[in-house]
Amino acid sequence: MGSKQPDRRAFLKRGAALAGGLSLGAVEPAIGQTPASGQSVEGQSQEAQDYSSDELIAYGQRSHHVTSVREPVNGRPSPDEFGLVFHVGTPLGDQMGAITPSALHYVGTTRGSFVPDIDPAEHRLMIHGLVDRELIFTMDELKRFPSVTRLHFIECAGNRTSSRHRTIVDSHGMTSCAEWTGVLLRTLLEEAGVQDEGTWIVAEGVEEVKGASSLPMAKAMDDILVAYAMNGEPIRPQQGFPLRIVVPGFEGILSVKWLRRIKVVDRFYMTYNDYGHLRQDSDDAALSYQIGPKSVITFPSGGQELTGTGFYEVRGLAWSGGGVVSRVEVSTDGGESWMDADIRGTPQRMAHTAFSFNWTWDGSEAVLMSRCTDEIGQVQPSREQVAEFWGRSGVKGQDNSIQPWRIERDGSVHNAIT
Amino acid sequence: MGSKQPDRRAFLKRGAALAGGLSLGAVEPAIGQTPASGQSVEGQSQEAQDYSSDELIAYGQRSHHVTSVREPVNGRPSPDEFGLVFHVGTPLGDQMGAITPSALHYVGTTRGSFVPDIDPAEHRLMIHGLVDRELIFTMDELKRFPSVTRLHFIECAGNRTSSRHRTIVDSHGMTSCAEWTGVLLRTLLEEAGVQDEGTWIVAEGVEEVKGASSLPMAKAMDDILVAYAMNGEPIRPQQGFPLRIVVPGFEGILSVKWLRRIKVVDRFYMTYNDYGHLRQDSDDAALSYQIGPKSVITFPSGGQELTGTGFYEVRGLAWSGGGVVSRVEVSTDGGESWMDADIRGTPQRMAHTAFSFNWTWDGSEAVLMSRCTDEIGQVQPSREQVAEFWGRSGVKGQDNSIQPWRIERDGSVHNAIT
Numbered sequence: 001m002g003s004k005q006p007d008r009r010a011f012l013k014r015g016a017a018l019a020g021g022l023s024l025g026a027v028e029p030a031i032g033q034t035p036a037s038g039q040s041v042e043g044q045s046q047e048a049q050d051y052s053s054d055e056l057i058a059y060g061q062r063s064h065h066v067t068s069v070r071e072p073v074n075g076r077p078s079p080d081e082f083g084l085v086f087h088v089g090t091p092l093g094d095q096m097g098a099i100t101p102s103a104l105h106y107v108g109t110t111r112g113s114f115v116p117d118i119d120p121a122e123h124r125l126m127i128h129g130l131v132d133r134e135l136i137f138t139m140d141e142l143k144r145f146p147s148v149t150r151l152h153f154i155e156c157a158g159n160r161t162s163s164r165h166r167t168i169v170d171s172h173g174m175t176s177c178a179e180w181t182g183v184l185l186r187t188l189l190e191e192a193g194v195q196d197e198g199t200w201i202v203a204e205g206v207e208e209v210k211g212a213s214s215l216p217m218a219k220a221m222d223d224i225l226v227a228y229a230m231n232g233e234p235i236r237p238q239q240g241f242p243l244r245i246v247v248p249g250f251e252g253i254l255s256v257k258w259l260r261r262i263k264v265v266d267r268f269y270m271t272y273n274d275y276g277h278l279r280q281d282s283d284d285a286a287l288s289y290q291i292g293p294k295s296v297i298t299f300p301s302g303g304q305e306l307t308g309t310g311f312y313e314v315r316g317l318a319w320s321g322g323g324v325v326s327r328v329e330v331s332t333d334g335g336e337s338w339m340d341a342d343i344r345g346t347p348q349r350m351a352h353t354a355f356s357f358n359w360t361w362d363g364s365e366a367v368l369m370s371r372c373t374d375e376i377g378q379v380q381p382s383r384e385q386v387a388e389f390w391g392r393s394g395v396k397g398q399d400n401s402i403q404p405w406r407i408e409r410d411g412s413v414h415n416a417i418t
Numbered sequence: 419m420g421s422k423q424p425d426r427r428a429f430l431k432r433g434a435a436l437a438g439g440l441s442l443g444a445v446e447p448a449i450g451q452t453p454a455s456g457q458s459v460e461g462q463s464q465e466a467q468d469y470s471s472d473e474l475i476a477y478g479q480r481s482h483h484v485t486s487v488r489e490p491v492n493g494r495p496s497p498d499e500f501g502l503v504f505h506v507g508t509p510l511g512d513q514m515g516a517i518t519p520s521a522l523h524y525v526g527t528t529r530g531s532f533v534p535d536i537d538p539a540e541h542r543l544m545i546h547g548l549v550d551r552e553l554i555f556t557m558d559e560l561k562r563f564p565s566v567t568r569l570h571f572i573e574c575a576g577n578r579t580s581s582r583h584r585t586i587v588d589s590h591g592m593t594s595c596a597e598w599t600g601v602l603l604r605t606l607l608e609e610a611g612v613q614d615e616g617t618w619i620v621a622e623g624v625e626e627v628k629g630a631s632s633l634p635m636a637k638a639m640d641d642i643l644v645a646y647a648m649n650g651e652p653i654r655p656q657q658g659f660p661l662r663i664v665v666p667g668f669e670g671i672l673s674v675k676w677l678r679r680i681k682v683v684d685r686f687y688m689t690y691n692d693y694g695h696l697r698q699d700s701d702d703a704a705l706s707y708q709i710g711p712k713s714v715i716t717f718p719s720g721g722q723e724l725t726g727t728g729f730y731e732v733r734g735l736a737w738s739g740g741g742v743v744s745r746v747e748v749s750t751d752g753g754e755s756w757m758d759a760d761i762r763g764t765p766q767r768m769a770h771t772a773f774s775f776n777w778t779w780d781g782s783e784a785v786l787m788s789r790c791t792d793e794i795g796q797v798q799p800s801r802e803q804v805a806e807f808w809g810r811s812g813v814k815g816q817d818n819s820i821q822p823w824r825i826e827r828d829g830s831v832h833n834a835i836t
Contacts, residue, residue, distance in 0.1 A: 056656075057506055058487035060521040063659045065538055066652045069476035088475055096599040096647035097567040099517070103478040104651070120483055146731050149515040149762050149772055181514040229514035231649065233522070234484045238474075241481045313564050344567050346764050354567055 068094040070104055073158070074170050087158060089173020092298050095317065098151070098344065098354045100176035102231045107238045108156045108174055108252060109210065116206045116258050120234075120242040125188075125226070129201075129264035132193030139242055142228060145183040150225065151351040153177040153319045155291055156252040160399040161383060163417040168301040171403055171415070175319070177352035178239075180246050182227030185220050189264070194221075198264040202271070203245050206258035212271040213254040215247060217264075223248050226259065248350040249321030250289040251398065291321035292400035293380045295328055295355070295372035306361060306411035314357040316341075320374035325353040327373040332359060334367035334404065334416070335382070341370065366407045367416050383417065486512040488522055491576070492588050505576060507591020510716050513735065516569070516762065516772045518594035520649045525656045526574045526592055526670060527628065534624045534676050538652075538660040543606075543644070547619075547682035550611030557660055560646060563601040568643065569769040571595040571737045573709055574670040578817040579801060581835040586719040589821055589833070593737070595770035596657075598664050600645030603638050607682070612639075616682040620689070621663050624676035630689040631672040633665060635682075641666050644677065666768040667739030668707040669816065709739035710818035711798045713746055713773070713790035724779060724829035732775040734759075738792035743771040745791040750777060752785035752822065752834070753800070759788065784825045785834050801835065 073087040088107040090100055100106075109115075120139045128134040155175035165171040189201075194217070201220050204212045215224065225246040228235060235241045240257030247254045253273045295318035300306055314332075318325045325347045329338040344354035355370070372380040381389075386401040404416035491505040506525040508518055518524075527533075538557045546552040573593035583589040607619075612635070619638050622630045633642065643664040646653060653659045658675030665672045671691045713736035718724055732750075736743045743765045747756040762772040773788070790798040799807075804819040822834035 057525070058489075060488075060523070060525075060654050060656050062520075063535075063538075063652065063655050065536075065660075068651065070478075071476075095650060096565075096652075097597045097650050099597050099650040101520070101649055101651045102480075105478070107475070107478075117481075118483075120481075140725070144728075144730060146774065146776060147514075147733075151763075179515045179517050231519055232513060232515050232517040233486065233519045234481065234514075236478050237481050238478050242483075307558070310562075312562060315565075345569075346766075348764075356564065358564060 068104065070106065071169050071173070073173050074165070087156065087174055089169040090176045092168045092172055092175075092296070092317070093301050093304060095298050095315075098177055098317070098352045099231065100178060100352075102178065102233075102236050102239070105176040105178060105230075105236070105239055106154075106156065106174045108158065109207065109238075109257075115237045117237070118206065118242055118258060123242050123260070125243060125259060126261045127188055127192045127264070128261070130195040130198035130266060131189075131264050132195065133191075135188075135192050137188070139228065142183055142188075142226065142243070145187055147181055147183055148225065149179060149181045150248070151177060151179050151348040152225075152246055152248045153291075153350060153352045154246065154252040154255050155294075155319070157291075157398045161401050161403055161417055163415065165302065165415050165417075167303040168296060168298060171302070172296045174252070175317075175352070177317075177319070178230040179232065180225055180227045181229035181232075182225045182243075182246070185224040185226050185245065185262070186222070188226060188262075189220060192264075194264055197266045200265050200268055202263045202265055202269050203256045203259060204261040204263070205240070205244065205256040206260055207256075210253060210273055211256065212269075213245075213247075213256050213273045214269045214271060215250075215254060216268075219247065219250070247289075249291055249323075251291065254289060288398070289321075291319070292398060293320040293322060293325075293372040293374040293378045294318065294400040295325075295370040295380060296403045297330070297368050297370050297405055300368065300407060300413040301405050302413055302415045304413045306407060306413070308411070309361050309363040311358070311360050314341075314359050314368060316355050316370050317352045318343075318355055318370065318372040319350070319352050320372060320378065321350060322374040322376045322378050323349050324375040325372055326375045328353075328355040329371045329373075330355075330357040330359075331369045331371070332366050335369055335402070338371065361407065363409060365409055367404050368407065369402050369404045371402055486522065488524065489587050489591070491591050492583070505574065505592055507587040508594045510586045510590055510593075510714070510735070511719050511722060513716050513733075516595055516735070516770045517649065518596060518770075520596065520651070520654050520657070523594040523596060523648075523654070523657055524572075524574065524592045526576065527625065527656075527675075533655045535655070536624065536660055536676060541660050541678070543661060543677060544679045545606055545610045545682070546679070548613040548616035548684060549607075549682050550613065551609075553606075553610050555606075557646065560601055560606075560644065560661070563605055565599055565601055566643065567597060567599045568666070569595060569597050569766040570643075570664055570666045571709075571768060571770045572664065572670040572673050573712075573737070575709075575816045579819050579821055579835055581833065583720065583833050583835075585721040586714060586716060586821075589720070590714045592670070593735075593770070595735075595737070596648040597650065598643055598645040599647035600643045600661075600664070603642040603644050603663065603680070604640070606644060606680075607638060610682075612682055615684045618683050618686055620681045620683055620687050621674045621677060622679040622681070623658070623662065623674040624678055625674075627690050628671060629674065630687075631663075631665075631674050631691045632687045632689060633668075633672060634686075637665065637668070665707075667709055667741075669709065672707060706816070709737070710816060711738040711740060711743075711790040711792040711796045712736065712818040713743075713788040713798060714821045715748070715786055715788050715823055718786065718825060718831045719823050720831055720833045722831045724825060724831070726829070727779050727781040729776070729778050732759075732777050732786060734773050734788050735770045736761075736773055736788065736790040737768070737770050738790060738796065739768060740792040740794045740796050741767050742793040743790055744793045746771075746773040747789045747791075748773075748775040748777075749787045749789070750784050753787055753820070756789065779825065781827060783827055785822050786825065787820050787822045789820055 070088045073089040243259045244257045297316040328341040341355040341357040347353040383401040406416035488506045491507040661677045662675045715734040717733045746759040759773040759775040765771040801819040824834035
């Protein structure tokens with residue numbers, strides 16, 4: 001990979017050369033202190049408090065000191081011609097690791113807080129249309145089928161780079177990643193028997209506006225999941241409890257929640273969920289569904305602050321609808337030079353992939369960027385390349401362009417798009 | 419692998435041969451029904467209810483229809499000579515996928531519900547003893563170090579096979595798996611500078627009884643994590659918020675929670691956490707720390723029920739302190755014959771690995787078992803082999819023997835240990 005980034009432990013050596021101390025400036029106060037008996041450590045508060053009730057033993061909660069929450073993207077709901085579309089973003093700036101906690105998975109839905117309260121014992125999935133056998137499944141029946149467990153991101157095409165975005169929640173908060181478990185749609189379609197003229201499906205969920213997606217049969221027979229679990233437990237209500245489809249690598253709007261019906265059809269049906277594509281020709285209607293190679297630095301990102309010069313681990317996420325992330329590069333000089341970042345663990349197909357990059361900040365202004373390359377060779381474009389592609393009319397579909405963050409001399413971090 | 423198990427889709431063919439219908443008996447009622455317009459599906463309740471408050475949008479909760487909870491293992495707290503040891507098990511019978519939801523991660527702690535309420539802004543980690551520089555870190559300082567993210571199981575050595583266990587919570591509930599993020603302990607020890615005579619560490623947490631673990635320096639310099647996050651967010655209070663060590667593959671008791679101090683020492687120090695090992699010779703004190711190759715069928719397991727004959731996907735988890743799970747076999751005839759199970763995804767080192775096995779139940783009594791082999795060739799032993807090893811005195815350390823589940827003719831599932 002020819003990485004030019006500093007060695008993982010080089011920060012120690014550099015630190016020793018600087019001021020005779022550690023580069024981790026914040027640690028320095030500890031030097032020279034020699035706790036005789038660790039009294040100052042042992043003296044810490046250790047009273048048991050709120051976590052002792054039977055209820056919390058049964059199903060644990062997070063610490064009351066942890067306050068990271070989802071937020072409305074750009075600070076407000078977005079009304080459109082169909083009503084109030086509510087986008088609540090994942091606090092990616094607080095992200096640690098690759099999995100998004102279920103409680104913080106982004107929500108992009110209509111009518112604001114609309115979440116159906118579905119009794120799983122009463123819920124049914126119907127498969128009909130151009131099939132040999134129309135079928136209705138209960139949840140218990142679906143769980144008897146062979147299942148798969150896969151890590152996948154879901155990203156809304158509404159994630160855009162813009163000069164008006166202050167934080168990463170505004171620019172990238174509508175992407176999240178979970179371990180999904182369910183049945184391959186292919187398994188159910190084979191049970192129903194797809195007829196020769198069945199070339200598309202329409203998946204329908206219990207939602208008025210975003211309730212239906214047209215998807216090509218090739219994708220349906222490939223890797224679409226009919227999912228009933230995320231991160232080891234039943235899907236959460238805001239993510240589609242008790243059943244949804246997960247369409248790996250495609251725009252999030254197509255992963256219909258609260259799934260109740262799949263109809264096999266012989267053509268592309270245009271629905272609200274194609275809003276933005278505006279193509280009625282089934283030959284190319286799905287061509288722009290797939291998310292391009294993408295990445296973003298989550299730390300340091302807009303609104304965060306560096307507390308002093310010295311060593312920092314730059315952290316971020318990369319993903320692509322094209323498959324596995326094969327390379328992530330980082331620039332600390334606004335895109336003039338690029339160096340390979342470390343990819344964490346084993347990247348999974350169409351899943352957030354955590355990356356990191358060892359960096360020593362010298363206190364001068366710096367612009368940080370990341371760039372993703374996927375297994376089929378697609379490279380995340382610059383903002384200029386995306387603008388050139390779409391021309392004057394502005395970005396109509398996805399925007400997977402590179403996000404720059406500017407570190408000011410005072411350590412504050414800002415969106416560097418002008 | 420030479421798998422002899424039925425093909426993933428063979429259940430469809432078998433189904434077609436049986437009674438002219440599907441083997442998924444429960445689905446059969448749907449056959450012949452031809453919903454004209456899907457009215458019966460669309461008529462489902464879709465009222466928005468409890469999930470619309472700002473609070474739930476900020477940090478989502480599970481559906482009120484989902485009631486899976488942790489339970490005291492064997493239905494009661496276990497008093498011992500040091501006080502009340504409370505073991506709360508993960509409901510593995512409801513497990514989907516490999517990750518344990520943080521809210522359901524098992525808890526093995528002293529004094530029942532004791533959970534310290536630690537303010538992370540005040541928390542400190544001290545590293546002292548046989549080091550060149552004694553150091554005290556704040557949480558913010560720890561987060562500036564290069565971090566790693568890894569999937570690891572933690573299992574209590576108290577997980578035992580026994581004829582008195584009714585469910586999988588009793589037999590295996592004290593193992594869980596999470597995506598942990600933190601700093602390698604090695605990184606911190608190198609910062610402090612371990613002196614030549616430093617051959618062991620003692621890690622100490624804010625807990626009276628289980629608060630200290632002795633660990634050999636070789637393990638400390640290998641893969642021990644000083645972890646501050648699990649499953650994408652800060653560690654939950656019951657799992658050690660804000661800081662714990664994770665000792666991959668070793669008995670869970672050694673992964674000290676609420677970590678505040680690590681002392682580098684020149685010998686093995688015996689603590690409560692060696693209860694059960696009873697070895698004071700540092701040459702072999704740690705030899706029995708490592709969890710052997712292990713697996714258990716989570717469905718069908720004790721207390722569950724099969725609702726009819728036909729196709730079932732047998733599901734389970736396998737893990738080993740020896741590294742990656744390389745093979746899982748399943749027997750449906752009480753261990754007379756074994757067939758390869760499907761391993762889900764890419765197995766990770768010292769992590770739960772989900773497996774599945776396609777099985778058609780003909781309605782007769784059957785005894786199901788699973789057997790794990792790890793990358794270094796260790797094979798999970800039978801109950802007889804374990805008994806032979808330990809002799810009359812009974813199992814003193816871990817028990818990683820094979821768990822048999824008996825399916826009765828009425829579909830009920832029972833522990834088959836006699």
